[in-house]
Amino acid sequence: MKTVLITGCSSGFGHETAKFFLEKGWKVIATMRSPKEGILPKHENLRVIALDVTNEDSIRQAIAEAGPIDALVNNAGIGLLNALEGVSVAAIREVFETNTIGTIAMTQAVLPQFRAKKSGVVVNVTSTVTLVPLPLLAVYTASKSAVNAFTESVALELEPFGVRMRIVLPGLAPTTKFSENAFAKMAPVPDAYKPTFDNVLAGFQNPGPVTHARDVAEAIFVAVTEPTSPMKIPAGADAVMWAEKVGMK
Numbered sequence: 310m311k312t313v314l315i316t317g318c319s320s321g322f323g324h325e326t327a328k329f330f331l332e333k334g335w336k337v338i339a340t341m342r343s344p345k346e347g348i349l350p351k352h353e354n355l356r357v358i359a360l361d362v363t364n365e366d367s368i369r370q371a372i373a374e375a376g377p378i379d380a381l382v383n384n385a386g387i388g389l390l391n392a393l394e395g396v397s398v399a400a401i402r403e404v405f406e407t408n409t410i411g412t413i414a415m416t417q418a419v420l421p422q423f424r425a426k427k428s429g430v431v432v433n434v435t436s437t438v439t440l441v442p443l444p445l446l447a448v449y450t451a452s453k454s455a456v457n458a459f460t461e462s463v464a465l466e467l468e469p470f471g472v473r474m475r476i477v478l479p480g481l482a483p484t485t486k487f488s489e490n491a492f493a494k495m496a497p498v499p500d501a502y503k504p505t506f507d508n509v510l511a512g513f514q515n516p517g518p519v520t521h522a523r524d525v526a527e528a529i530f531v532a533v534t535e536p537t538s539p540m541k542i543p544a545g546a547d548a549v550m551w552a553e554k555v556g557m558k
């Protein structure tokens with residue numbers, strides 16, 4: 310039986326992906342910052358471990374506690390919606406610490422065991438905003454585009470050791486806690502950018518096709534289990550549409 314470790318399982322895509330892998334007969338190590346009874350239904354193949362991807366000690370402890378794994382899913386992430394002039398440098402650092410450095414540090418932490426056994430898969434969850442950029446999401450988009458570039462580059466150095474890297478790109482998923490959390494933490498939008506903000510908000514409120522957590526779980530499963538899957542996999546009806554529009558390979 311194979312084992313997957315997933316970050317950010319307290320809600321949204323990570324939560325759904327943990328349940329999906331259990332359904333498919335995998336052992337799941339679901340990690341979250343503050344584990345609590347009942348966040349995920351009990352299951353004989355489920356272990357829940359505390360992990361904050363911005364904290365090196367937490368990463369070291371979680372990887373040691375997890376033991377051998379076959380796949381890592383770097384899903385934990387936070388959003389940041391505002392004009393660049395409206396965000397603090399501390400908020401910019403927090404987004405990069407979580408989305409970018411967290412993903413890179415987690416990947417680094419599993420490499421010794423993957424390289425030693427000459428197998429392993431790392432799936433990094435980024436976003437379709439890296440394909441079709443939107444205003445007021447510059448910092449978030451930069452944090453995820455950096456993950457795309459990191460993944461494609463490190464994939465080449467890991468290929469000789471049988472380690473695979475993949476990127477899953479979800480579209481807009483209004484039902485996870487992602488947007489709610491980003492709005493809750495949002496600093497006031499500077500007056501000059503209010504018309505742009507109203508436009509972006511109108512787009513979010515009438516999005517057309519969207520992404521569901523199950524779409525992302527399925528795409529992550531394909532990325533992990535199918536060796537011939539493409540490097541970048543769109544997840545969700547809107548994501549597939551954008552990927553086709555930009556001719557994503």
Ligand SMILES: NC(=O)c1ccc[n+]([C@@H]2O[C@H](COP(=O)([O-])OP(=O)(O)OC[C@H]3O[C@@H](n4cnc5c(N)ncnc54)[C@H](OP(=O)(O)O)[C@@H]3O)[C@@H](O)[C@H]2O)c1
Pocket residue numbers: 316317318319320321322323341342343360361362363384385386387388407434435436437478479480481482483485486487488490
């Ligand atoms: N929803 C969308 O529209 C959308 C679209 C494209 C891509 N994405 C990406 O998809 C991923 C999952 O997002 P989601 O929509 O499922 O949002 P979500 O419901 O807010 O889930 C995000 C998860 O990340 C965790 N997290 C945040 N900071 C963390 C840290 N420092 N260490 C460990 N875990 C941390 C959260 O845990 P806590 O409960 O501890 O905060 C939560 O479990 C993110 O990488 C996001 O950027 C989302």
